[in-house]
Amino acid sequence: MKVALIPMRVEVGNFETNWREFERRFNEALMDEPDFVVFPEYCLTGFEEWDFSGAGLYDEILGRVTQLAREAGVYVVFGLLEPYKNCVYNSALLIGRNGEVLLKHRKFQEPMKFCTGNTVRTARTEFGKAAIIICGDLYNKRIAKWVRRKRPDFIFVPMEYSPDYGEPNEEDVGAMAERVKLLGAKTFVVNSHPPGGAWAFDGNGKLRASSKGAQDLVVEIEP
Template sequence: MACLCACATTTGPHTRSSAASSSLDRPVRVAVCQTLCIDSDVEGNLRRVEYALAEAARQDADIACFAETCLIGWINPDAHRLAGPIPGPLSHRLAALAREHDIMISIGVSELEGADLYDSALLVGRNGEILLKHRKINTLAGLIEPPYASGQVEDIRVVDTPIGRVGMLICADTFIDSHIEAVAAQRPDLVLVPYGWAADPDAWPGHGESLAAWVRSVAGRTQCPVFGTDVVGSVSQGPWKGKIYGGQSVVADGQGRVVEVLRDRDPQVRVFEVTREGVAGAAD
């Protein structure tokens, strides 16, 4: 989504005694899977997710991270007819992919509950179990009709997993102090944030700098590594029709330093190794 201000704020960090307070007891390999999303092309988008999962698994990743609503498309009104409940057919297919490739998955999805459409994120275990579901809270009014329903701040959770304590937010959730504080208070080892970072075509590649600023801010305030995964593609409908998702996914360490930015407007799978000492790009 487009940045709503020039830079990220850095006030009010959660205090953590040291990097050694992490519960990580072994190196964790995290794959950032920056895929192409074509609005409404559910089968094609699933195929691209599967290709990325296979590559992440080939590189021995423990978890593969994907972008916001990357199966149907963000602010895509077709989601009202293409999305389904969770658990439901699409989440079952993601669970099957997790089992097939023996890998955890973090992914942004469109979720229907009755007549309500949610912009959600799932954390799926290697066995296909849904370990965490987060519904986007800061949904940004006026970009899709009928609008997204909103999640609740009190539902923000961090969960214990085989790769440590994991928290999730979605894109514009990271603009709100109370959302970051709710995650930080639960002392995560990793925060995973699916993004849909869009702007006019001529704003790229420079628009990626604002994404890096927000990811860096969240990492500094939660004092843990943050993986902000963006998508490649374009908005097909509504008031933002024609805006471009430019990739440039961002990884930041627990000191709020950018470790790496992925390619501009191009799909890429990149694996990082997380230890108690920090984050580094892993050799292929």
């Protein structure tokens, strides 16, 4: 099982620029022949409090990404804003090799004005059960309970760690590792750039590989 984590540069509110970057990075990643290509949280629109206009692009984004996945025959994980009735979810999707939506996760750990998720689901792949959580969900106690109940084989974590905090440091990565240890599954984290970065942990919370800035991280593991 080969996973390509893409710390993509994201411009808030600039969908077409973000799409060109998404497509470029996706095509470059295909040169490594990955099974999964994983992008950050709301990577095609960005988000700025409290501008939810990017949610209006949900159908357009879904159509474009599913076409890429289908044409390349790979799984794609990415975050986007999802409109629902009178509010918006911060969501992430797992798209299958045939372009179908296999899994949707709605983020738990969000402030007011967002709708928030209330469960963790899994999807079957040829490599085992996959789950998705988003950014701050990694530190949510309810999430940990759900994950342990569902027992996924691996977890994807699209993230947008604010550039205001600077580049994630040793302490930050150590905190990630402690949370992954509680979840008990191989975990792949990818952050938007700036500040970027990507990390792959085993089920015991041990860091197996990482990258900095906008550098892709390609990891091959035994399923």
